[in-house]
Amino acid sequence: MRSYLEFEKPVADLEGKVQELKIMAKSGEAVDVEDEIATLQGKADQALNDIYNALSPWQKTLVARHPDRPHAEDYIKGLISDFTPLAGDRKFAEDHAIIAGFGRFRGQSVAILGQEKGNDTQSRLHRNFGMSRPEGYRKAVRIMELAERFNIPVVSFVDTAGAYPGIGAEERGQAEAIARSTDQCLMLGVPNISIVIGEGGSGGAIAIATANHVAMLEHAIYSVISPEAGASILWRDSTKAQEAATNMKITAQDLSELGIIDEIIKEPVGGAHRAKEIVVDRAGTTIENALKHFADMDAAAIKQQRREKFLKIGRHLA
Known part of the structure; x- marks a missing residue:
């Protein structure tokens, strides 16, 4: 039984x-x-076709959150062979909101980081709705350090409403863990490819998305805060989320124009959930092309490219 959004x-x-x-x-x-x-x-x-050719930023937000949208697990199953998951941050616990490990992508060894929301009640609770705790980001750092040691590219699939804001997470250093993960992304001497497949929420997303090449699915969103939270702060009225979504420039099209992302991956008409295999294959093509682009670059050049990419964001807006 297909799920329909209100505007559908x-x-x-x-x-x-x-x-x-x-x-x-x-x-x-x-x-x-x-x-x-x-x-x-x-x-x-x-x-x-008419509806999806004229989606508003708020409608794109709803599509990005669609319960049937392909998740990180779908991309890993569809693109990665011999995947070996690794668990734990070697400091506190395992965080199931982030899938991490190593596998082979079209014959090439890669390290994988994927934020997973789950696809039913049980799996969503198990995955904490894709909202990572500090141990999730520390696990990501551990995987990236291993990838660096063995000269293996990193591929990440971003899909989170944000880092988990619970008391326990704050007590265990949530902000510090996010900062260290972001720093590790920036310091990698191997290519880092990131795809925003659904929601890219705030520091919870950028902690694994500070990459050499950042792509977004056509109807994904990427923002410093959710439209609902932004409306609550700006207008003290969460019902103005639609207005916030428009003003915040959270769509792939806006972010590409602003130079924040590098590529938009086209979705089938009706969204990624209507043709999961097609979207997974297109994401694979994006990853393959990006890896080829960085294949002949040494560690210093890879770091420099990433550094320049993020330093120039916003310059043309000044």
């Missing part, structure tokens, strides 16, 4: 009628409904 209601109605007619046709009733099915399906496809 016209499509939901049409596709619901298509399903009813298909059930009628299978029931053996002596009614020729093939032409009607084709007509309604055409209208549904056109309605979906």
Whole structure:
């Protein structure tokens, strides 16, 4: 059963009628409904195309949070062979919000970091809805240090509403852990490729996304704070989240124009959740091309490219 967002209601109605007619046709009733099915399906496809060609920043936020959207686990399963997960930060505990380990991507060894939200109630609780605690970022640092030692590129899949803001996380040094993870990203002498596949929330995202090449899916978002939280701070009214989403410039298109990200990965009409395999394959192409670009660069050149990339952000806005 497909989940529809509120603004997709016209499509939901049409596709619901298509399903009813298909059930009628299978029931053996002596009614020729093939032409009607084709007509309604055409209208549904056109309605979906019209809606997704004119999404507002708030609507893109809802698409980025869609429960059926492919998660880090989907990308790892679809792109990484011989994946060996590594657990624990060697200081406190294992954080299931970040999947980390090593595997092979199209014949090349890579280190993997993936923020995983989960896809049902049980897995979401297990993954803490993708919100990492300090031990998650310290685990990420451990993986990046290993990657550096063995000259293995790092690939990260970003999808989090933000770092976990609980008391325990703060007591164990959440801000320090995020800062050290960000610093480790910046100091890597191996290529670091990051893809924002859903939500890129604040320091919780940038801790593993401070990369040589940062790509975003077409309907992903990347921001310093959620639209709801931003509205609560600016207007003391969380219902103004739609206005905040527009003003904050959180979409892939805005961020590409501002020079904050390097590439937009096109999604199928209707969002990544409608054709997961296609989106995973396109992400793979992006990773492959980026790795080829940095293949002949030494550690000093890789660090310099990353440094210059982040230092120039915002210069043309001054």
